[in-house]
Amino acid sequence: MSSKIDFDEILGKYKSDPYNYVDVLAVHTGRVEFKVVDGDDVQAPSGEWQQIPGTRLYEINRERNPKLISAQINGTVMDIRTELDGQFVEAGEKLMTIRHPLKKKEIIEAILKEVLYLFPAPETAKYFFALDIQSRIEKKGAREITIDNGDEILTMSLMKRDTPVYYKGERGVIHSVYFKPGVSVPQGEPLIGVCAPDKLPLIQKIITRVKADWDAE
């Protein structure tokens, strides 16, 4: 993690374009049929358990097995590949982009993700802190907990198979926790953001600066 951060550059970037651009890809090979057009507003999944699907984006049909794919994030549809409508596409083909407007909290998280060490989920599963770490967090708070390479920090739970997860990365404190107990985390998504202890003041400075700059708007 670099200790030299150009605040003006980072903040300028988010101020000039406060959006996240999320590409929507074909989930597998098949014939696609779009359900939205450029400029449509789309909604993310909702409901207490995220059980209400997001806006339907496209249907993909492979061997008479149609599947409706919904938006996972809210925003506006752009750059839709209309030439692919009704055509057979390969898995991973880009179909459209969703322009997602960032909230202040998301901007802070996005900046932090650029400066923290992000420890990713090894498999799509539910995660919870190892008992020892959990009890230390309850006593002191996550940001007082220093973890080292090789420490058992989490338990991964999938189909009632619980597997310890060992931290791989530089020594640091648990600054950000990106998972919630009981909520599944996709493989590769960050579970925690770790910061070297001496860099904590710098992180705090980032948060304060973003809050101040956005509040001043």
Added chain:
Amino acid sequence: MTQNCPTRTLLAETLQQELPLRQATHPHLDCEVTFRYGGFVGSVIECHAELPRAMDHARSHIARIEGESGSVPNGMVILADTMSRSKGRFTRSWHAPAGGVWGCLVHANTLLDLSKRFVPLAVGVACCEAVHAVGGDKATLRWVNDVLFGEKKVAGFLVEGFSGPRYSDEYHMVGFGINVNNRTFPEELSGSATSLVHELGREFDLTRFTTLFLAKLAWNFGLLYYEEATYLENGSYSGQDGMHQLLANWRNLSDTIGQRVVFGFDVMTSPQYEATVIGVDPDGGLRLRFDDGAVVVEHSGEIRYR
């Protein structure tokens, strides 16, 4: 002197008896190959009169063997007549007095991710099949792998991953607790636990029952490898419509689909919601429908029937 002490010889005899039974029920599979895949189960069987906890014993054993530059036998089974510190998931206690089958299987994992997720199903199916084989054909499976008579649990399982401290080999500790001849339970479990002796009205030869369970375990672990190989070769599994055969067998033994349930990651202390089970996905995920018609698929957590 231990009460529950299966041997390799007994297990080999039981496996011989299992082969024609499986050939009759699974004519579309190469059952000899499946049993060969699962042949590691019970490669070593350790029987103890008393242990604090079999999984802890297994971990210490792995650490010691690796510390001596040795190799831990895949399929080692550790049994104890009684356990003083057995536990269920989270912080739940598990009562393990004399008369039950308590222990764990050490599985040196070589399965791909797509197959690993079925390990907890394999041990549940194996136990339910063993219970059926001794006359308990009313036993059912509740997702993921609880074996029940009615709403009472006769067996429970824990699968915990473990990395060898020296070589970082990946193991599954497959813990099992089956109430067989034990008749009494602590007050907090009396409404939710039962045993074979209570349900079927007779005592069982513990060693023979455990051997039968291990033979069923060998078949079901064999299926994990057989189906993985089948999938890699053909792009689909051997069951009807390309379903994983283990999952197909699980469905035949389970009464979960159609039940009104409470779901929670830790359903005892933190129940999350109520819904109706409408199916099980090809990857074992539980498909639930809310009253408003919305559907979710859960891959982790547990349920209790309403």
